[in-house]
Amino acid sequence: xxxxxxxxxxxxxxxxxxxxxxxxxxxxxxxxxxxxxxxxxxxxxxxxxxxxxxxxxxxxxxxxxxxxxxxxxxxxxxxxxxxxxxxxxxxxxxxxxxxxxxxxxxxxxxxxxxxxxxxxxxxxxx
Numbered sequence: 001x002x003x004x005x006x007x008x009x010x011x012x013x014x015x016x017x018x019x020x021x022x023x024x025x026x027x028x029x030x031x032x033x034x035x036x037x038x039x040x041x042x043x044x045x046x047x048x049x050x051x052x053x054x055x056x057x058x059x060x061x062x063x064x065x066x067x068x069x070x071x072x073x074x075x076x077x078x079x080x081x082x083x084x085x086x087x088x089x090x091x092x093x094x095x096x097x098x099x100x101x102x103x104x105x106x107x108x109x110x111x112x113x114x115x116x117x118x119x120x121x122x123x124x125x126x
Contacts, residue, residue, distance in 0.1 A: 017116070
């Protein structure tokens with residue numbers, strides 16, 4: 001049996017979607033783990049969905065072609081990963097700094113297709 005040495009790689013393999021003031025950050029780790037979903041040549045945007053039936057709400061992300069109606073364009077960051085400008089979405093759903101900023105998404109099958117879903121959590125403590 002051949003052993004392979006483990007070399008720590010920090011957070012560059014952690015699939016994370018983060019919420020910022022102007023939109024969402026999609027980590028390099030997310031890109032690496034779900035490369036088929038977001039590196040397809042026709043994938044240049046994201047459709048967002050909001051689920052109010054969950055306690056603090058949940059956001060669904062569907063990577064799609066930019067030709068689809070309601071698609072937000074994703075921007076590749078110079079250090080890797082993506083940024084999704086979505087200030088209007090955040091304002092519309094009252095998502096502000098009372099919520100946690102980093103989430104590990106889950107894949108869920110919905111009537112809209114497969115979505116990457118983050119369930120919002122309010123910050124605890126001070």
